[in-house]
Amino acid sequence: MIEWAFLLFGLFIMLFGTLGLLRFPDVYTRLHATAKCDTGGAISILIALALASDLPLAGKLKFFVIAFMIAMINPMVSHAIARAAYRRGIKPKAVVDMYAWDNS
Amino acid sequence: MSRVHLYLKSRLENVRRRLLYESYEARKLPTWERVAITWLALFIFWLVISGKFSPSHVVTGLAVTFIVALITRDFLTDDIRQTGHLLSKAAYIFFFLVPQYLFIMAFRLLESNLRVVKNVIFMDINPGIVKVKSELHSNTGLTILANSITLTPGTLTLDVDKKLGEAYLYVHWIDVETLDVEKAGIKIKGELEEWLKKISGDTALRCSIPTLHDRAG
Numbered sequence: 001m002i003e004w005a006f007l008l009f010g011l012f013i014m015l016f017g018t019l020g021l022l023r024f025p026d027v028y029t030r031l032h033a034t035a036k037c038d039t040g041g042a043i044s045i046l047i048a049l050a051l052a053s054d055l056p057l058a059g060k061l062k063f064f065v066i067a068f069m070i071a072m073i074n075p076m077v078s079h080a081i082a083r084a085a086y087r088r089g090i091k092p093k094a095v096v097d098m099y100a101w102d103n104s
Numbered sequence: 105m106s107r108v109h110l111y112l113k114s115r116l117e118n119v120r121r122r123l124l125y126e127s128y129e130a131r132k133l134p135t136w137e138r139v140a141i142t143w144l145a146l147f148i149f150w151l152v153i154s155g156k157f158s159p160s161h162v163v164t165g166l167a168v169t170f171i172v173a174l175i176t177r178d179f180l181t182d183d184i185r186q187t188g189h190l191l192s193k194a195a196y197i198f199f200f201l202v203p204q205y206l207f208i209m210a211f212r213l214l215e216s217n218l219r220v221v222k223n224v225i226f227m228d229i230n231p232g233i234v235k236v237k238s239e240l241h242s243n244t245g246l247t248i249l250a251n252s253i254t255l256t257p258g259t260l261t262l263d264v265d266k267k268l269g270e271a272y273l274y275v276h277w278i279d280v281e282t283l284d285v286e287k288a289g290i291k292i293k294g295e296l297e298e299w300l301k302k303i304s305g306d307t308a309l310r311c312s313i314p315t316l317h318d319r320a321g
Binding site: 012013016017019020023024026028029031032033035036039040041043058059061062065071072074075076078079082083086092093094095096097098099100102 | 152153155209213214216217220221223224225227229230231232233234235250251252254255258260261262263265274276278280283
């Protein structure tokens with residue numbers, strides 16, 4: 001029963017993450033939507049899979065290892081994409097840009 | 105007169121800092137301990153990932169992780185220093201502080217997901233890049249802080265600038281509320297930095313002492 005709740009929550013987050021990817025104006029705000037879609041959505045779907053599957057304990061543990069790795073790696077990847085986009089010269093649509101003040 | 109006095113004072117300060125830094129560096133773990141800690145961590149990871157416990161798997165894992173541990177011994181254990189209570193400190197961190205940190209982060213993750221869903225629906229965004237000062241100095245602590253900021257609601261770490269004794273984070277904030285560095289720091293970091301200070305302990309403060317190489321450059 002509870003795995004259905006996790007699965008539906010993951011689908012909900014994935015749906016609105018995709019919607020954010022389509023609606024937000026520039027790279028950096030779109031990264032917010034996709035990063036949250038990745039962590040929240042993928043992790044709750046993985047937890048639902050771990051609860052629902054009839055694997056032995058070592059197999060279920062692997063789902064949690066993957067979820068942990070996603071939670072660790074996802075911020076680094078989004079940081080790398082944002083920094084590379086900034087170095088490439090893509091200006092953010094922002095009200096304030098202190099990074100440009102210090103690095104121009 | 106007074107300038108000479110100031111010069112001597114700064115020289116003395118530099119010597120004191122160098123002495124402190126060198127005594128800090130001298131408390132690094134010996135090589136075999138660094139290799140052993142990395143080997144153990146990698147081997148546990150191997151066992152969980154492979155999920156098989158036959159002798160051939162275990163022997164292969166021991167051999168491969170030993171070679172990897174020989175090469176990468178400095179990545180994991182760079183910020184660990186000998187303080188006399190290494191095992192008790194490790195046990196305190198892993199059984200008491202890390203579960204609390206994970207518990208807090210799980211709820212921040214949930215809150216951040218719901219916040220982004222709200223932003224997507226109403227499009228009430230006001231993005232900007234703000235600068236935040238961090239009081240952590242070790243590389244491990246800064247990495248964990250930057251990653252936690254990315255996982256918390258509405259913020260994304262763009263870059264880390266580490267200068268002499270102080271570190272600044274550039275954070276892309278989806279809804280800028282204040283431009284002041286102090287207030288933005290309180291809003292963004294929240295209670296996370298206090299937890300990380302507890303985890304990295306007193307070593308964080310001594311990491312702030314610059315090396316000779318840093319000062320030359």
